Amino acid sequence: RKEVEQDPGPFNVPEGATVAFNCTYSNSASQSFFWYRQDCRKEPKLLMSVYSSGNEDGRFTAQLNRASQYISLLIRDSKLSDSATYLCVEENTGFQKLVFGTGTRLLVSP
Amino acid sequence: ETGVTQSPTHLIKTRGQQVTLRCSSQSGHNTVSWYQQALGQGPQFIFQYYREEENGRGNFPPRFSGLQFPNYSSELNVNALELDDSALYLCASSLDREAFFGQGTRLTVV
Numbered sequence: 001r002k003e004v005e006q007d008p009g010p011f012n013v014p015e016g017a018t019v020a021f022n023c024t025y026s027n028s029a030s031q032s033f034f035w036y037r038q039d040c041r042k043e044p045k046l047l048m049s050v051y052s053s054g055n056e057d058g059r060f061t062a063q064l065n066r067a068s069q070y071i072s073l074l075i076r077d078s079k080l081s082d083s084a085t086y087l088c089v090e091e092n093t094g095f096q097k098l099v100f101g102t103g104t105r106l107l108v109s110p
Numbered sequence: 111e112t113g114v115t116q117s118p119t120h121l122i123k124t125r126g127q128q129v130t131l132r133c134s135s136q137s138g139h140n141t142v143s144w145y146q147q148a149l150g151q152g153p154q155f156i157f158q159y160y161r162e163e164e165n166g167r168g169n170f171p172p173r174f175s176g177l178q179f180p181n182y183s184s185e186l187n188v189n190a191l192e193l194d195d196s197a198l199y200l201c202a203s204s205l206d207r208e209a210f211f212g213q214g215t216r217l218t219v220v
Contacts (some may be wrong), residue, residue: 004152008150043112045112097143097158098143099155100154
């Protein structure tokens, strides 16, 4: 079983739609979680950290459910520029040793 | 951008050869991590250096080795290249909670 599992998609949504991604992780001792965004042939960039209490940054909301060991990302009012691959990431073996999921591809169309 | 630069950006090598990839960290960042990203996959942790010492290693064979220099720049060396080593190699530098990725080196082994 992979340590971090995501649906690879692609998720095809129209502009303005709300879309949600989930990922599951296997290590119950993992402490920190993140969502990264990766554009085609570019490096990953931190989108947001994920906390148990949930956190929101503009149109983006991230949530961590430790009991069920899953992480979610909600994107509201999708923009064309949101088209990218979203990587679910945990930090489970030490500082900044990141474990990435395979990524979920999002395509937002006009 | 992120302040992390990698060289070269693209490289083609023949199976069995050796390669050295370079990473210049963001100023003051004393931790650098290297990742391998195969096509369609998320990045996989290779190893991390902290203040010139290896500080953790992923599931990669010994022919993957590295160095970190006093100015915190870093090298990834791969010996006896195999076709499966073809991937995007990313370095990430960090000081606090966020990892900043370079643009990557795309290695093709033929």
